[in-house]
Amino acid sequence: MKMSKNNWYRRFLLATKGIFLQNPILTLGLALPFAVVACTSLQTAVGLSIGALMALIPAALLLPYVMKWIPQQLQWLDYPICALLSAVFLMPTRLITGSLSPALMDSVGVYFSLFCVSSLLFTVKEKCKEKEPVRALLTLIRMWLGVVLVLVLMGCIREVLGYGTIWNKPLTFMKIRFSGVMVSGLGFILLGFLAALGKKLHRTILSVQFWLRDGWPKLKAKVAGIFEKNEKEPKKIMDEKELIHEEESAEQLVEQITETVLGKEQDNK
Amino acid sequence: MNLHNLKFWSRKGVILEQKKEPALSRDLQQFFSSQPTSATAEALKEGETVTLERLIRLSEEANIIDEQDGKPLAKILRKWLTKPCNRIVADAIDDEPYVSSQTNPMMKLSADAAYGLRLLQTALQPKSAEFAVYKEMYYLNCRIPTKIEEFPVRKMGGKYPMEKRAVRRLGDDVLTVGVCALIHLARAAKEGTVQSSCFVTVAGNCIGNPANLEVTIGTPVSALIDRCGLITDPTYLAIGSAMKGIAVLDADNTLVRPNTNAIIAIKESKPNLRRMDCIGCGRCLEVCPEGLNPMELYRTISVNRRESAKLLGMDRCIGCAACSYICPSRLELCEMIQSRKEKWNCNKQEVKGNENER
């Protein structure tokens, strides 16, 4: 299947690399416990995204400057130092959000702080290692948005199915409560279906593009062909020569008839 | 006790309905299509001592071919010049449905068959010599004799596929010869005729007069079918046997060879069966005579996993098609395994059993 490399779709996917193309949760499989176990409502999803952001910022922006002071043999210390830095950032965030909305922090629980030791942090650190600050920030924002997208989707679906509410406001049309969706097993299943949905969406867009390139012109030609044929038939007018020929043949016929009639009369006579 | 193979529960093989009548009881008819060749072999004279070298020369001159695998009889006998022989078994086992091209000549031309076996007996001096017949044939119109002249007729039982396993079971010091080769050997010894004919069963469920025929080698298949008559158009025309044979596409140009045991015309009642995918019922495992796992082999071969297939024992498959027979989803299991065997060079190495060497 060949498409041009400068396709608008491909450019869009590469521009938003962490959100759709290489989503950290759906494609790379990082930070799974947060999506599967902890993210059971929209409030929890928002709380988790705040925690993720606060944990990822030091890894992307501050760590290169810190590592410059560490000698060459001890470069493997970047993993614990990264964790420490994000913990240092997370502590005040936890206190501040706890005082702003205690309900949110209650629903999130310990998972807020767990971001400082998750695989998501270390992957972002590796990706932002060699880049300038602006590029690193953009990479960070893209990956964070990918995480937020999945968390919000999961939280919304599980809350609507499980409790029938959205941000603690009840919905009227949900009468059945599937309270089992909170269990992490079904969370895994839901995550799998989301990944499949994403892949199906990607394939659909690709196949629509191919159809637009190959199939639509064929369809247009076919439809136009049908219309042209229909126009030709009523336009079939007899040529002038045929008309003249017909008139002549009519005269000949008249002559033949008169001859036979006259001939009979003569015979009769 | 072998914990992974409960032998007393697993009786490998599949029971086939042996529709051997009416071809089995009818007389052997001759259907020669051309003049036999004018070449002759040197017949045995009165009072000549029968040695193995003499028999080998006789079968070379008479061009006798054993009908089981198409090998010349001389080549088979040459191997026994140095090996000691304890027993000779004349193989008249027909374990496939419709086919009776070894049992019928044994019964109708029994004098020739016994004479041939006697010749071999005097040449090789074994402890015993006998005929072997398939036991699980029921609803017959005639009785299989228990003795032919002085040789006993031994009935060997088992589910299909049986012939190969029986030959393997007999052991290393047993010579198995096909009955039709013995008949040709007897004729060559008495009159010096060269083998120019072979015995073929024409049967099937859309043949009008199924019969065993003695046919000149090289007759086209369509002549035989016209001789026996068709009731309806067949769906498949196969030579060899119904289970392992080869489909015939052009009946006018396919010729009869010495190891064509049968020509079978079958009409399937529902030819366009809708096929489902493998449902995992496990019936193919129960019937495989080698104890392989056709279901797993099918799944491994479809995704081209060569090493896994070899580990599962793909080289041991004897191509009996019992798994394809019993599959309720009508999958082509045996054909897939056999076709990949050639491609991936998995043919079984020559082991010290006498199944590949005779």
Place this chain on the structure above:
Amino acid sequence: MKMNAKPFPYIRAEERSPMLMLDTAIALIPPFFMACFYYGMRSLAVGAFTVIAAVAANWISDLCSGRGLEWWDASPVVTGMIIALLMPASVPYYIPIIAALFAIFVVKFPYGGTGHNLFNPAAAGLAFVTLCFGDQLANYPIPLETLPMTVDETVKLTQGAASLLKMGAIPTISMEQLALGNFAGPMGTTNILVIAACLIYLLIRRNVKWYVPLTYLATISLFASRVHHENLSAAESIIVELVAGSLMFVAVYMLTEPVTLPKRPMGKVLYAMTAAVITMLFRYYGVVLNSAVFALLLTNAFTPLFDRLVEQGHIVERSVTGSEDE
């Protein structure tokens, strides 16, 4: 003459795949008759809705997977009937329908459809609804009382026998009532004699291997005769364990499903023994209601392991002895 080219063999056995699944569906009809006798037309309505939901879900997933509509495939019918028979007759209609949809869309379709599922879809559907609506499945109506089509508060509901056993009590049911199934329980699982008759039918039709239910029930009887309430004798304890709950039903219909069983005989025996051990552990120490169904679901995860072990044994034997001919 027109000839067709086709690989060998040219004769085939008469059995075909759709007939295999139809046999199981036919063997599930007698429990429905008994349920109708005890609980009225509502049981048939529940069964009909579940089967329709399962069949529709299967058709949709067939279309989505690009395999084409296989309307002769009877396996969703079997799934729907099994789910319906494991429910109490007074269950609201949406619960078995949700179970059937979950079973087909989540457990069967993503793994490859018919013949390729890893877990028993009916068991998984029941697990889902027990998780979500567990309290509505715990109470059963009393048999031989009229049950209206729409169930409201006027219907009396009692606890089943299995939960009484779990709490340490002995169900006060006489022997003849146990044999006839005249006690409160899931719709299709209380009638032991009918299920035994269906087992004989399936054995004759060769859908079911005889040693699989035998091993399962024998292991359970072994456990039940050793550990029992002090007021019951060993034999009574065995009978009570076998009758209370969905054990016989699971042993006949769900344990013997050909797709999730290991393929070699030794593998099947190991599988049945493991399922029995886990069932009894759930009954003694677990909190869940349908312990046989959940134990079966757990044992389904062990099937590839048993397959692999027994196959390795065969490979080793073949390489050592050179042949497996008996």
